[in-house]
Amino acid sequence: MNSELLEAAKQAMANAYARYSGFHVGAAILAENGKIYSGCNVENAAYPIGNCAEASAIAAMVRDGAREIREIAIIGGKQGRASAACMPCGGCRQRILEFAVDSTQIHIFTAAGLHRTYACKELLPDSFGPKDVAG
Numbered sequence: 499m500n501s502e503l504l505e506a507a508k509q510a511m512a513n514a515y516a517r518y519s520g521f522h523v524g525a526a527i528l529a530e531n532g533k534i535y536s537g538c539n540v541e542n543a544a545y546p547i548g549n550c551a552e553a554s555a556i557a558a559m560v561r562d563g564a565r566e567i568r569e570i571a572i573i574g575g576k577q578g579r580a581s582a583a584c585m586p587c588g589g590c591r592q593r594i595l596e597f598a599v600d601s602t603q604i605h606i607f608t609a610a611g612l613h614r615t616y617a618c619k620e621l622l623p624d625s626f627g628p629k630d631v632a633g
């Protein structure tokens with residue numbers, strides 16, 4: 499995996515706005531155009547409307563015209579000390595699927611390094627997605 503991707507995820511995590519949970523998350527996407535898009539979680543006093551890091555990174559990618567997640571690196575944990583793996587939440591698994599291809603790699607990092615790389619279908623088996631709805 500491109501080390502720039504991990505660095506971008508770490509930098510995004512450093513800017514997480516996680517004042518309520520203290521759980522800082524960063525995500526970085528390598529898109530089909532070769533560019534890297536990153537995002538962090540952005541919480542809100544009205545708790546349910548906070549954004550996950552993956553959603554922020556996907557929004558940046560889509561805004562720039564890219565449409566395919568080749569790789570995504572995710573790192574996070576309490577107060578930025580990601581000792582355990584931060585697995586993407588259910589909603590973010592669905593968000594990643596929207597822009598995934600068969601070869602998409604989802605890299606989960608802890609502070610100690612790479613925890614594991616997953617395929618989208620491992621994280622979201624028997625999924626409902628674009629194949630079911632798009633023409």
Ligand code: THU
Nearest residue numbers: 519521523539550551586587590
């Ligand atoms: N969070 C993410 O950013 N991504 C995930 O996939 C899991 C959870 C954030 C949301 C919230 O700001 C904090 O972590 C605690 O749930």
